[in-house]
Amino acid sequence: METNSFNRLQELKLAPQFNRRLLSGLTALDSMLDGGLTEGELSEWGMPWGQGLRELMLPFLARAQRDYSYWVLWVYGRQHVAINPWAWHARAIDLNSTRFVYSQDPMQELRALFLSDFFRVIVLDQVPHLKEEDCQHLARNARTYGQSIIILRPGLLTHEQGNIWTRLRLNCHYDFESQRIAVHVLKGRAPRTISIFPSDLAALSRNIV
Amino acid sequence: MAAVLSLSPSSPRDQNDEILAFIAIFCSNEKQADVLQNLSPKTMLWVDSDNLRLIDMRACSDFWRHSARQRGMDVSLYVQQQISEIFAGEDYYGAAAFTPWEALLLAKAAREKGFRGLIHFSSRLGKNLLRGLSWDLWWESCGEYALRKKIPDSLLNKAKSAMSIAMRRLGCQRPEQLRTLPSPHIRRRFGSLVAEVWQLSFPERQGLERKDAISFFPWEAYTTSQSPCVKRHLDHELREWNSIEELLREDLNRLCVLGSFKKEERILILEWRIVLCNLQVYPIVILFRHPHSLHQDCPSQRTALLQINYAFEKNFSLKASSLETGLISWQIEIMEKAPARLRQGSLFHESSDDLQCLKQLENMIKKPLEFFTLSDDWLAEDSFHKEASSLSVEASEESTTNYLPLAAGRPLFLYPDAQNFLCDQLTRVGHFQERTMDKWWKSGNRSRDYYRMTQNETMLWVYRDQQGSWYTQGIYG
Numbered sequence: 001m002e003t004n005s006f007n008r009l010q011e012l013k014l015a016p017q018f019n020r021r022l023l024s025g026l027t028a029l030d031s032m033l034d035g036g037l038t039e040g041e042l043s044e045w046g047m048p049w050g051q052g053l054r055e056l057m058l059p060f061l062a063r064a065q066r067d068y069s070y071w072v073l074w075v076y077g078r079q080h081v082a083i084n085p086w087a088w089h090a091r092a093i094d095l096n097s098t099r100f101v102y103s104q105d106p107m108q109e110l111r112a113l114f115l116s117d118f119f120r121v122i123v124l125d126q127v128p129h130l131k132e133e134d135c136q137h138l139a140r141n142a143r144t145y146g147q148s149i150i151i152l153r154p155g156l157l158t159h160e161q162g163n164i165w166t167r168l169r170l171n172c173h174y175d176f177e178s179q180r181i182a183v184h185v186l187k188g189r190a191p192r193t194i195s196i197f198p199s200d201l202a203a204l205s206r207n208i209v
Numbered sequence: 210m211a212a213v214l215s216l217s218p219s220s221p222r223d224q225n226d227e228i229l230a231f232i233a234i235f236c237s238n239e240k241q242a243d244v245l246q247n248l249s250p251k252t253m254l255w256v257d258s259d260n261l262r263l264i265d266m267r268a269c270s271d272f273w274r275h276s277a278r279q280r281g282m283d284v285s286l287y288v289q290q291q292i293s294e295i296f297a298g299e300d301y302y303g304a305a306a307f308t309p310w311e312a313l314l315l316a317k318a319a320r321e322k323g324f325r326g327l328i329h330f331s332s333r334l335g336k337n338l339l340r341g342l343s344w345d346l347w348w349e350s351c352g353e354y355a356l357r358k359k360i361p362d363s364l365l366n367k368a369k370s371a372m373s374i375a376m377r378r379l380g381c382q383r384p385e386q387l388r389t390l391p392s393p394h395i396r397r398r399f400g401s402l403v404a405e406v407w408q409l410s411f412p413e414r415q416g417l418e419r420k421d422a423i424s425f426f427p428w429e430a431y432t433t434s435q436s437p438c439v440k441r442h443l444d445h446e447l448r449e450w451n452s453i454e455e456l457l458r459e460d461l462n463r464l465c466v467l468g469s470f471k472k473e474e475r476i477l478i479l480e481w482r483i484v485l486c487n488l489q490v491y492p493i494v495i496l497f498r499h500p501h502s503l504h505q506d507c508p509s510q511r512t513a514l515l516q517i518n519y520a521f522e523k524n525f526s527l528k529a530s531s532l533e534t535g536l537i538s539w540q541i542e543i544m545e546k547a548p549a550r551l552r553q554g555s556l557f558h559e560s561s562d563d564l565q566c567l568k569q570l571e572n573m574i575k576k577p578l579e580f581f582t583l584s585d586d587w588l589a590e591d592s593f594h595k596e597a598s599s600l601s602v603e604a605s606e607e608s609t610t611n612y613l614p615l616a617a618g619r620p621l622f623l624y625p626d627a628q629n630f631l632c633d634q635l636t637r638v639g640h641f642q643e644r645t646m647d648k649w650w651k652s653g654n655r656s657r658d659y660y661r662m663t664q665n666e667t668m669l670w671v672y673r674d675q676q677g678s679w680y681t682q683g684i685y686g
Contacts, residue, residue, distance in 0.1 A: 050667030052685035054621055071563065073578075081622045084683060085581035085593040090616035099567075099578040112515065112573035118566050125686075176663065202617060 020068065022121070022148055024059040025204050028194045032185060033168070036060075039120070042139045042149045043168035043188070046157035049078065049126065051174035055091065055201050056181060057123060057150065062092035062208050064121050064148070072098045073119040075106050077127035078154075092208035103127070107134050114138065117145035125152045135165040157186055230423075232264040232327070233316035234292070234303035244295045248288070250477060250547045252431045255313060256353050262431070263309050269547075289327045306330035308422040310409040311339070314350060318342050340385045344376065347384045351406045357427040360402055368399045375399075388414045430545075437470035438542035439463045446486050446535030450521065453536065454514055457481075460541050461510040465503050470543065475500030478545040481517055484538045495520045498577060499568040500547040512572045519575045585611060587645055589619055589682065590627075618642050620670045620683035630662070630671050630679035637663040647674070661685070 021036035030036050037043060037060060047053040064070040072093075076083075083100050099119070103109045106127055113119055114137075124130065124138075130151065142149045156171045163169065168188035174181055180195040236242045237260040246252050251265035266273065266288070277287035285305070292303065302325060304315035311330055318338040319328050328335050348369055355365045375398070381387055388411040396404035405425070408415045412422040439460045447453050464470055479495040495516045506512050571578055579595055586592045592612065619642075639661035647654040657672040659682075670683035 048666070049686060050669075050684055052620075052668050054686040058621075071567075080624065081684065081686075082625050083579070083581060084589055084616075084619060084621055084623045085583055086589065086612055086616035087619045087621050088581075089583060090613050090619070091621075095581050095583070097563075099580055101576050101578050103576050109575040112570055116566075116570060118563075118570055174666075174668075176666065205617065 022060045022064050023067075024056075025063055025208065026059060026196060026200060028196065029056075029183065032183065032189060032192050032194050034189055037148050037150070038167070039148055040143045040146045041167045042135065042142050042151065042165055043170070044151045044153065044157060044163055044166040046155060046169075046171040046173075046186075047152045048156065048173060049154045051181075052198065053172045053174060053181060054125065054152065055198070056172060056183070056196070057152070058088070058091045058093055059201070059204055059208070060150075061098070061121055061123070062094070062205070065094045065097055066092075066208065068120070069097070070120040071118055072121045072123070073113060074098065074100045074123045074125060075103050075110065075127060076100065076125045077102070077104045077106075078125070091205040105129065107137065114141045114147075115145075117147065120146060121148045121150070123150045123152060126154045127151070132163075132165070135163055139165040159186065162187075230265070230267055230270075230305075230307050231309045231312040232266060232288075232292075232303060232305045233309070233312035234262050234264065234301060234327075235316065235320060236260055236262055236296075236301065241295055245292075246431075247295075248291065250545060253309075253429055254431045261313065261316065263312065263428075265309070265428075266305075285329065292327055300325040303327040304330065304335065306335075307419050308409070308412060309426045309428065310406075310422065311412070314342060314346070314410065315339055317346050317350065321346060340383070342384060344373070344382075344384060347406075347410070351403065354406050354409075354427070355402055357429070358402075364400060364402060368403045372399045372403060384410060391415070435469060436542050436544060437464055437467045438540060439467070440538070440540045442538045443536065446537050448535040450518060453521075454518070457517060457541075458508070458510050458514060460539075461503055461513050462508050464541060464543065465507050470503075470546075472504045475502050475547040476513075476543050476545070477501075477547060478543075479513065479517075480540075480542045480544045481520070482540045482542065483536050486535055486537055491524070493517070493520050493524050494544070498571045501572050512569065515573045587612065587615070588648065589623055591648075592616075615643060620668075620685040622686045623670075623683040624681060627672075627680040627682045630669070630681045632679065633664070635665055639663055639668070642670070645672075 020039045022039070023030050023036040045057075047056075061072045061074075065072060074083075079102075085095055088098070089095055101110065104127065106124060107114075107130075113122070135151075138149050138151075141147060151166070156173065157163075157169055166187070169186040171184045171186060172181060175195075178195070180197055181201075182193055182195050184193040185191050232248070233255070234245065236245060242260070242262060245262060245264060249264050249266050249268045251268045253263040253265075255261040255263055273288055274284050277284040280287065282290075288305075292301070302316055302320040304312050304319055305327055306312035306315055307330060315328060315330055315335055315338060318341065319325075321343070322338060322341075324334065324338065328338065330336075330339075351369070352362075352365055355362070376387075379387075390407075392404045392408045392415050395407045408417050409422055409425060412419065417425070441456060441460055443456075447456075465472075477497055477500055479497070481493045481495060483491050483493065485491070495513070497512075497516065501512055503510065503513060567578075582594045582596055584592055584594060642659040642661055645657045645659065647657050649655045654674045654676070657674055659670060659672045662669045662671045662681075668685040669681050670685065671679055671681050673679050
């Protein structure tokens with residue numbers, strides 16, 4: 001398994017090429033992303049909290065676990081919430097190769113995890129105080145260790161508040177009227193907006209399970 | 210004997226853990242006694258003259274469970290097999306129980322009656338032996354307890370004579386016959402020493418919880434040799450972590466070449482005792498989540514230095530700056546280590562599998578990673594276990610898929626405690642989700658009706674109990 005080469009890359013100080021793409025399985029989303037999320041890249045998603053949008057991330061994680069046997073780390077920075085593991089399991093997440101951690105300062109508290117290629121998919125969900133230099137550091141590590149680092153922001157992203165270190169920036173929001181999830185590309189791919197029905201997500205999870 | 214020890218295959222996992230909590234074993238051979246430490250780093254020599262040793266299996270329970278599962282064996286049988294190997298086929302007297310005191314009494318009873326091997330507390334033989342425990346054995350154990358607690362003999366003798374007379378008059382031939390006698394009554398008539406031992410002897414009957422019965426026990430860790438330790442006296446006082454780190458690295462590497470610290474041994478607790486300019490001494494305890502090999506991390510010692518750094522920042526950096534003082538000397542001592550396994554090569558196999566990598570990483574970070582296993586429970590809050598150790602990685606495979614359709618409609622995030630939900634004008638009642646039976650024997654409520662509510666553009670997982678009260682239990686992140 002590729003994840004066994006723990007820290008070997010660090011010793012060699014080499015940045016290999018990672019050509020894999022993480023697919024969600026949702027045709028519209030994958031084609032909007034030109035074939036999925038690229039390994040070794042940092043992506044930033046504007047995802048208002050409480051609209052069920054995080055479910056959009058799970059197909060990427062489930063496929064990465066199923067297709068490539070990747071370990072996944074979900075770092076959550078929101079206080080007073082806990083993980084509901086059965087719900088994650090029902091959405092095709094393999095809990096055996098998933099670890100969760102609550103941290104408001106992962107760059108300090110979880111430093112070693114970013115300096116190894118063990119967790120190939122890392123989601124930073126609503127981590128506060130993630131500064132520009134942190135993003136620079138994360139982008140470099142993602143490139144070096146072939147990690148896919150996904151930053152989920154609790155609000156929508158804007159062009160005014162850009163981020164030079166992320167290759168891909170998207171906004172997601174839930175349209176309560178039409179009951180659809182809208183995904184809009186801000187940076188990194190051709191500007192487009194697509195709509196996804198929550199029922200499509202549920203059907204996709206059932207298929208993966 | 211195997212039949213006595215074997216567990217039912219359907220035994221719940223928690224029960225298996227508890228079954229192995231404590232082992233009491235008579236072992237007069239010093240070499241074998243040292244090897245017994247391979248079962249767990251936490252052992253105790255109860256009585257010198259008797260060579261009765263106690264082993265706290267909780268320290269390594271995950272490892273034994275994992276190893277037994279890999280071999281497709283019952284964990285009790287697997288441990289019994291290990292003990293038989295240590296004794297190389299010789300007979301021995303031993304007992305396994307939930308608490309150290311019960312294990313100790315059972316081992317003594319087994320020796321008295323001549324039942325060899327490892328006898329389980331829950332087995333029929335174990336229960337019968339404890340039922341038949343004589344007053345002589347009980348008083349003997351009581352005397353040893355008093356010795357451990359440094360209680361004068363006079364107190365014990367006084368209590369013993371008073372209680373013996375009372376028991377003779379009552380016609381009570383064995384302690385078990387009076388197991389329901391409340392300990393406050395015993396305390397009033399025969400003193401607190403006897404009452405304490407009485408509680409430990411019959412914890413369930415006396416309403417003593419298992420964890421209390423364990424903490425109550427006068428445990429004294431057994432050490433075979435002096436703890437490996439290195440000292441450093443500095444030429445100049447040091448304040449900056451960068452300069453301290455370099456010297457600490459040297460010292461950790463010095464520890465690796467000490468004769469008292471074997472290459473196969475793994476450290477669990479390290480103490481860094483620092484001395485400041487004003488000669489104040491601060492002990493900083495560094496705990497490792499998984500047994501860590503200093504030898505393998507040589508010469509960088511990255512893992513240990515990271516943990517020392519976290520502990521230093523947490524415990525000392527504020528004090529150092531407020532006192533405006535620096536370090537002038539220190540001592541690094543290995544307080545607890547997992548011994549080398551003589552029979553099976555390494556206790557913590559240094560294979561390059563994912564778990565080994567994960568354990569190394571977990572030792573390097575400040576926050577513990579959370580790992581969840583599923584349990585077959587219909588209530589969301591009771592449907593999982595949060596595990597601390599990576600060794601339990603295969604546990605979730607045991608769960609069935611009965612709750613998948615139910616879980617598919619539930620939210621990804623829960624609130625640790627259900628909060629009162631207040632409806633306002635902006636609240637939109639969403640779809641009815643599910644009707645679930647509540648645990649009425651605990652809460653008094655019989656059922657819950659779940660809905661997906663939207664409030665201020667936030668989708669909540671809300672339920673209504675039988676009284677019509679609304680509670681928010683989760684959020685669709």
